[in-house]
Amino acid sequence: MLASWPLTLILQNALRALIDYARAAGADASEASYAARESISAEVRLGALEGMEREEARSVALRAFIGKRQAAASTTDFSASGLRTLAERTVAMAKAAPEDRFCGLLEEQYLAKGPIPDLEMADAARPSPEQLLEIAKECEAASLKIPGIANSAGAGASSEVSSFYYATSHGFEGGESGSSYSFGTQPIAERDDDMERDYEWSTKRFFADLPGAEEIGRKAGERAARRLGARKIASQKAGVIFESRLAGRMLSPFISGISGSAVARGVSFLKDKLGEQVFAPGFEIREDPFVKRGLGSRWFDGEGGAVAPMYLLEDGVVKTWLLNSAAARQLGLAPNGHASSGHGGPPGIGTANKFVKPGEKDLAALMADAGNGLLLTEMFSPSLNMNTGDWSVGVAGYWFENGEVRHPVSEVTVAGNLNDIYKRLIAGSDLEDHGALQIPSLFVDGLAIGGV
Numbered sequence: 317m318l319a320s321w322p323l324t325l326i327l328q329n330a331l332r333a334l335i336d337y338a339r340a341a342g343a344d345a346s347e348a349s350y351a352a353r354e355s356i357s358a359e360v361r362l363g364a365l366e367g368m369e370r371e372e373a374r375s376v377a378l379r380a381f382i383g384k385r386q387a388a389a390s391t392t393d394f395s396a397s398g399l400r401t402l403a404e405r406t407v408a409m410a411k412a413a414p415e416d417r418f419c420g421l422l423e424e425q426y427l428a429k430g431p432i433p434d435l436e437m438a439d440a441a442r443p444s445p446e447q448l449l450e451i452a453k454e455c456e457a458a459s460l461k462i463p464g465i466a467n468s469a470g471a472g473a474s475s476e477v478s479s480f481y482y483a484t485s486h487g488f489e490g491g492e493s494g495s496s497y498s499f500g501t502q503p504i505a506e507r508d509d510d511m512e513r514d515y516e517w518s519t520k521r522f523f524a525d526l527p528g529a530e531e532i533g534r535k536a537g538e539r540a541a542r543r544l545g546a547r548k549i550a551s552q553k554a555g556v557i558f559e560s561r562l563a564g565r566m567l568s569p570f571i572s573g574i575s576g577s578a579v580a581r582g583v584s585f586l587k588d589k590l591g592e593q594v595f596a597p598g599f600e601i602r603e604d605p606f607v608k609r610g611l612g613s614r615w616f617d618g619e620g621g622a623v624a625p626m627y628l629l630e631d632g633v634v635k636t637w638l639l640n641s642a643a644a645r646q647l648g649l650a651p652n653g654h655a656s657s658g659h660g661g662p663p664g665i666g667t668a669n670k671f672v673k674p675g676e677k678d679l680a681a682l683m684a685d686a687g688n689g690l691l692l693t694e695m696f697s698p699s700l701n702m703n704t705g706d707w708s709v710g711v712a713g714y715w716f717e718n719g720e721v722r723h724p725v726s727e728v729t730v731a732g733n734l735n736d737i738y739k740r741l742i743a744g745s746d747l748e749d750h751g752a753l754q755i756p757s758l759f760v761d762g763l764a765i766g767g768v
């Protein structure tokens with residue numbers, strides 16, 4: 317399977333050799349992986365170069381099993397003696413490790429099989445350090461043109477290329493390469509003694525898909541300038557809207573709560589909710605690993621498992637746990653393609669591209685329906701009890717009355733229990749892409765607001 321990837325013959329041989337060395341050292345089974353990353357970044361502040369960095373890293377890792385014991389380690393030594401030493405050391409550690417009755421390679425029937433889809437994950441563009449520097453400068457300069465912007469916390473641009481290859485002793489081999497390009501800025505607005513900051517950023521798989529630097533800078537400057545004159549408000553209950561850029565943070569506890577490892581340990585406020593109504597009817601979260609150029613796309617998971625589009629939440633009902641092989645064994649279920657690569661350790665649990673179904677009303681209509689309330693644009697230091705769902709967070713944004721923004725707000729908190737909040741959450745229609753998440757603004761009525 318690796319034959320279509322760059323340097324694959326060398327990597328194929330190295331990973332196979334590592335598995336052979338592990339077997340010779342006494343391993344019953346093993347998995348080997350290779351990870352490489354190369355990045356360039358440029359940072360500026362007020363038009364002057366603040367820093368330029370280039371990073372290159374590559375390593376090979378092994379996880380070995382002896383019965384129900386496991387150990388993992390990695391090295392940057394790709395020589396035959398280095399690989400042999402890694403295998404012998406890892407197997408020796410596995411022999412001394414405590415038993416874990418849920419560990420082991422993913423069962424063969426759950427492994428990903430061909431044909432391999434073309435997900436357009438890797439761009440051939442390689443912007444030079446000078447190009448990245450110019451993008452960062454242009455972005456920051458556009459923000460500084462906005463009235464009220466007097467300073468800058470800086471701007472940056474980066475380019476990254478990565479590769480991951482994975483092989484197991486029961487025959488799976490797979491590889492993925494990807495690229496990503498990012499830039500953004502953080503302007504500072506000032507008026508007398510008042511100082512506020514905000515930011516705007518963009519990340520894409522393909523360099524040509526990035527928006528214009530001037531557009532991102534202008535948005536960042538406008539956002540920061542609008543926050544001048546922020547004030548506190550009285551403690552009360554009112555409608556709260558989480559703008560699209562923040563809305564994903566409202567759903568992060570849900571994703572954590574349906575993680576099979578959390579459910580198996582009994583440390584999730586959703587541990588008894590599979591198949592039950594948790595969100596309002598009509599609310600949906602769909603996952604799709606096969607989106608071309610998606611930041612969360614992949615054709616196999618971190619254990620070589622098959623992946624597929626699925627609903628995490630449909631019509632407000634929890635449809636699945638997120639499972640790697642260990643969590644699936646603990647829960648007596650089949651794994652479902654949600655392992656994240658351990659590369660030097662046991663696999664974790666992760667998701668692919670996620671899509672929240674938009675509602676029928678745009679942001680203005682949500683505010684009009686709410687009447688009075690908070691439009692949140694920033695969140696700080698959230699606190700969550702994963703066992704109960706009790707949640708609170710510091711926020712900033714705008715107070716609106718009769719559906720119209722009146723003034724910026726800062727130094728307030730919002731709080732509640734997520735089991736209650738999720739049942740009242742309404743999705744807007746202003747769908748936006750935020751990394752591997754496509755989501756609109758979200759509205760909840762009657763949320764507790766802590767102010768003065």
